[in-house]
Amino acid sequence: MTPSSSIAAPGAVPGHEAHDDHGHHPSYLTDGTTVKSWLLTVDHKRIGIMYLAWILLFFLVGGIFALLIRIELLTPGPTIMDAMTYNRVFTLHGVVMIFLFMIPAIPSVFGNFLLPLMLGAKDVAFPRLNLLSLYVYLAGAGFALWGMLNGGLDTGWTFYTPYSAHTTTTVAPVLFGAFIIGFSSILTGMNFIVTTHTMRAPGITWFKMPLMVWALYATSCIQVLATPVIGLLLLLVTAENLFSLGMFDVARGGDPVLFQHLFWFYSHPAVYIMVLPAFGVMSEVVSTFSRKNIFGYRAVAYSSVGIAFVGFFAWGHHMFVSGQSTFNAGVFGVLSMLVGVFTAIKVFNWVGTVYKGAVEFSTPFAYFCGFLFFTVFGGMTGIAVATVSLDVAWHDTYFVVAHFHFIMVGATIMAFLAALHYWFPKMFGKMYHEGWGLVSAALIILGFNATFIPQFLVGNAGMPRRYYEYPERFQALNVASTAGASLLAFGFIIIAIYLTYALIYGERVDNPWHSKGYEWLTHSPPPTHNFIGPQPTYPEEPHFYVDPKKAQGEVSDV
């Protein structure tokens, strides 16, 4: 990690000395520049930056494997690898993307960096625990990657028994790695919950918290409640694989479907661990770039909690054709619809926020547009696959692959990139090139659609997922999807280039968006203890852009 050295980089524009002199306090980036001062830091901002570095690395690994999958599927038969390798590659893609990227991405990076700033706190409630959760995450990641390189499992990221109990590949290290990562997730969640409850600055009541905080709070509740279930399950499967326990083996009185229930009891709420923080990011972005208070703040806040709650009661919709009873299918079907309603509330309120606003079409806002499309379309196809009779046709086909990439990956990546661009000046005090930002945003949104819209159609045509070879009639759509994936990869490369450039040579900025979010009340990059001098006061709501002189009597209803 060397972003700290960039502060003194020769390319820094003149005039920033004045800014540095501003309080004679070094920013968190320059307060200690030794390797040790980073590795043993308890500063939530540095921990967030270290998470960012690792998470980007794992995103690169998962992305390379995604491209390998797409290249293999260019032709109906074998293309660049054999079937066993392919099965390992898609498993690796899934495990790395889900456990090492999607789940920790926004909470661990931006949650860590922003939560205390948004609450007016000096740090999270348990700074040392926070550092521990980073190392627990890395230990788990190391374990899992070591297992994948030494043998590599071929079960898919869902590890369904009895296959995962019988396969000859090495399942145990990867499952154990995922088990360890679970602890990191629980620790971070606990830390955020306690921080939100106990460390809000005077003036910040529950309904004056930024919506990002609401989203992180709801996410943390899911992390703390659901992760232990998958932890136990992964231990059971490891034991089944190593010692033939018989938990999921019919011959010994076990039940393979029990595995699916336990697995989805975690993994369905885990989807909301991935997208709820994304919703939080977008609430901040749409408010800042339309200079408006959130239309229906309470509705958006409550719907985060609502999603976290009903998310626990919808897992059975992954199992409509697993032989579960018709009654169960009905119950899980109707409960799944409620998630859609809560998401719809958010979408309508975001669009409503723009009403009578002042929209600046910058890079983060471009990602908001992409996000809006992926969320609406991905969410609506989610309702479609939760419709029981339709799911009989679609279950385990590429339609489902396209659906979850739209809502889970599309929405989360849009939010991750929006967050990266929106808070880049906050984190590093530097600005990137806006033109390149818009170009790469357009490429990524276009590439994403080009990759996954053909997958909806090939799923309609009946192509099952996890297929190494496929009947020839599916080829045209697969080629289209691969073409889209290369466009997507190209967009990411551009981002990597101009953000690295901005990190070194970027123009110094403090609050380029004129945002009124609480986190912008301190300097960019913030000093080590977040605030210099007395703590700021919070007389206004977050997301409040009304002219103070005219604020009296200016409230209008729609």
Next chain:
Amino acid sequence: MSDLANQFLFLPERASTFAERVDFLHYFVVGTTMVMSAGVGLAALFMFFRYRRREAHQHTEYVVPDLKTEFLFVSVPLVFFLAWFAIGFRDFTWFTTPPKDSMDVYVMGKQWMWKFSYPEGPNGVNVLHVPANRPVRLLITSRDVIHSFYVPSFRIKMDALPGRYTQAWFEATKPGTYQVLCTEYCGLSHSKMLAEVVVLAPEDYENWLQEQQRGRLQDRQDALADTSLVPPVARMAEQGQKLVGTQGCLKCHSVDGSKHIGPTFLGMYEREEKLDDGQTIRVDEAYITQSMMDPGAHIVAGYQNVMPTYQGKLQGPESAAIVEYIKTLRTANVRETASEGPAYDPIQ
């Protein structure tokens, strides 16, 4: 019209009664999705333009929705979603309830092939022959890991679980050949686990069946010397009758209605049994199979949990044959009290 829609949506040929129901809802859902997405998208685009920023520090008005707007936001999607759910659940219930007169076929998934067996007919691998316009119930199980039986043209799918039967049914509407795929990841050759359903016109099906029952060996005198080529017992029930003897089932289960260590097989199929935990269970293919593979799962009241598991000892077709045999032991009336004449009606 709907053919055009199917082409636009890349849907495969529609060849079963269930497919018609699924496709109708598919158009409704996808159509609404498109309209709603377009509506939200266009409204957003319009507002992005209409309310674009004119100066850097522009102040805006404080706008909050009234209760009516929020109510609208909740109720409109809710009404649509519940409507889809209602139609979808109605069709799903229809799909999980095979008609009483449906024809049974046993399906067994195995890494990496599909085996089909008919109670009255031949066994086959990877090709399933069925008549058109007649409901066919599939009784699906697996020999090893979880598979899933999927026929895109019929829009049907059902998981194959080891040690348990699941069921699915369809009524094919036109003769032809339709692909069967496995949709639950099952290992190395998952994507090669293909089969086909050959739908024949009813009279063609009868001819085919007779041809199979006559045995092809008549045409192949040279093969008669090779006993391994002799087809297995044609009727699964007869095979099952032999198996209950050789597997030792009859040491504990009677076939004449008398009480023994285990419940009698006579009249067992489709009976409502009282369990020792007070619940009742209907004896169907799934319950019989489960009782063979995991005997302790549901014990009928009044019996001990003493039966060993047959998982691994019985192959899929063998357990299917035993189920078929038990299904033949039907009687209208079994008494368990003191006899006042004939204890039961003649076996049908």
